[in-house]
Amino acid sequence: MKIDLNSDMGEGFGRWSIADDDGLMEIISSANIACGFHAGDYAIMDLTVQAAKARLVGIGAHPGLPDLIGFGRRPMAVSDTEMEAMLACQIGALQGIAARHGHRVTHVSYHAAFGTMANADDGRALRLARVIAALDRELTVFCMPGQPTERAAEKAGLRTLTLFLADRAYTAEGALVPRGQPGAVIHDLAAVRARVRQFLEDGSVRTIDGGRLPVKARSILVHSDTPGSLDLARAVRAEIEATGAELTPAHLLTD
Numbered sequence: 001m002k003i004d005l006n007s008d009m010g011e012g013f014g015r016w017s018i019a020d021d022d023g024l025m026e027i028i029s030s031a032n033i034a035c036g037f038h039a040g041d042y043a044i045m046d047l048t049v050q051a052a053k054a055r056l057v058g059i060g061a062h063p064g065l066p067d068l069i070g071f072g073r074r075p076m077a078v079s080d081t082e083m084e085a086m087l088a089c090q091i092g093a094l095q096g097i098a099a100r101h102g103h104r105v106t107h108v109s110y111h112a113a114f115g116t117m118a119n120a121d122d123g124r125a126l127r128l129a130r131v132i133a134a135l136d137r138e139l140t141v142f143c144m145p146g147q148p149t150e151r152a153a154e155k156a157g158l159r160t161l162t163l164f165l166a167d168r169a170y171t172a173e174g175a176l177v178p179r180g181q182p183g184a185v186i187h188d189l190a191a192v193r194a195r196v197r198q199f200l201e202d203g204s205v206r207t208i209d210g211g212r213l214p215v216k217a218r219s220i221l222v223h224s225d226t227p228g229s230l231d232l233a234r235a236v237r238a239e240i241e242a243t244g245a246e247l248t249p250a251h252l253l254t255d
Contacts, residue, residue, distance in 0.1 A: 002248040003200075004161070004219035005237060006030035006142070008062055008111070010048040011039035011071075011225060019224035025051050027233045030058040030219070030250045032109040032142070035090035038064030038072025045097050053103040058249030060107030060142065063090035064114045071225075073112045073179070080124050083117065087131045095135070106251035107161065108132055109142035110149065118149055125152035133158055140250055145216050146174065161250050164199050164217035166192050166236050167226050169208045174215075177208050187228060189235045196220065196239040218253055 007024050009031040011017075018039075025031065031052050034040030040048075052059045063086065064072030078086075095105050110118055118125050125148035132139050133156045141153035145162045153160045167186050169177040177184040186192055199205055199215060207213050220240070222233045240247055 001200075001243070001245040002253055003240060003245050004030050004250040004253060005222070005233070005240065005247055006032055006060075006109070006163075006219055006250065007222050007224045007229070007233060008032045008034065008109075009052075009224060010034045010044045012044055013039060013041055013068060020230045021048065021224065022051065023230045024224055024233055025055050025057060027230075027237050028057060028222075029247050030060060030107065032060050032062035032107075033094055034062050034064065034111070035094050037066045037086065037090055038068065038070075038111055038114075042093075042097070045094060046101075049094070049098050049101050049103055053101055056249070058106050058251045059094070059098060059103060060109050060140075060250070061091040061094045061105055062109050062111050063087050064111035065117075067113075071112070072114060075113045075117060080127055083114070083124070084127055084131050086114075087128055088135065091132065091135050091139075105136070105139070106249075107140040107142055115149070119147045122148045122152065125149050126155060129153045129156035129158060132156070142219065142250070144174075144176075161219050161253065162217040163219050163221045164205070164215050165221050165223075166196050167222055167229075167232055170205055170213055170215075172207050172209055172211050172213065174213055183208055185226060187226070189228075189231060192232055193235045193239050196236050197243075200239065200243045200245060219250055
């Protein structure tokens with residue numbers, strides 16, 4: 001079995017950082033790089049791309065809403081046309097930086113409220129998927145199973161890769177428990193390892209109410225801004241290796 005381990009990277013700004021990106025880069029196989037809207041800037045993007053290339057880590061754009069103070073987690077009153085332009089701007093910026101260093105952007109993973117807004121409407125999801133296809137039809141779209149973003153990407157002729165979120169709780173319906181609710185973010189290493197082990201062994205996860213939810217995914221996500229994310233990523237990788245699975249960048253996975 002081949003599986004990807006990805007994390008959101010480059011989510012600092014100027015001299016400030018919120019995660020140990022250098023440490024995480026030694027553990028993951030794919031990096032979702034912030035493109036300057038919810039976090040990140042041209043210098044951080046440049047350094048993150050170079051670090052990923054040096055470690056043979058695949059890179060993807062992590063586009064968000066233009067809300068540095070809210071870290072892109074607050075919905076905004078923007079039109080579909082504006083979201084299309086935001087998406088093209090962010091992917092294009094990372095593509096330019098990557099090309100300068102002889103690396104290539106291979107996937108797109110929406111950040112927080114941008115992804116929530118994309119998944120709120122099938123028409124909007126399709127419009128955004130068509131933006132990605134217009135930029136590069138070889139790009140893979142990271143998504144949650146069964147959401148509008150997955151259907152839209154497939155309709156636009158794009159490859160998709162579904163995610164399992166190791167550090168977030170799931171509802172019985174397969175949605176993420178909203179941040180701010182008790183138990184939404186999982187910090188306990190033993191609990192994370194148990195969840196990853198269950199997912200790798202039988203393709204399921206324990207829901208917030210104690211039920212069992214089937215999860216079809218080929219990539220595991222650890223949020224870099226979760227406190228203790230470096231230890232969480234190490235724990236997830238240890239479980240992957242313990243099962244004999246092969247850690248593989250997203251763009252090298254085959255169906």
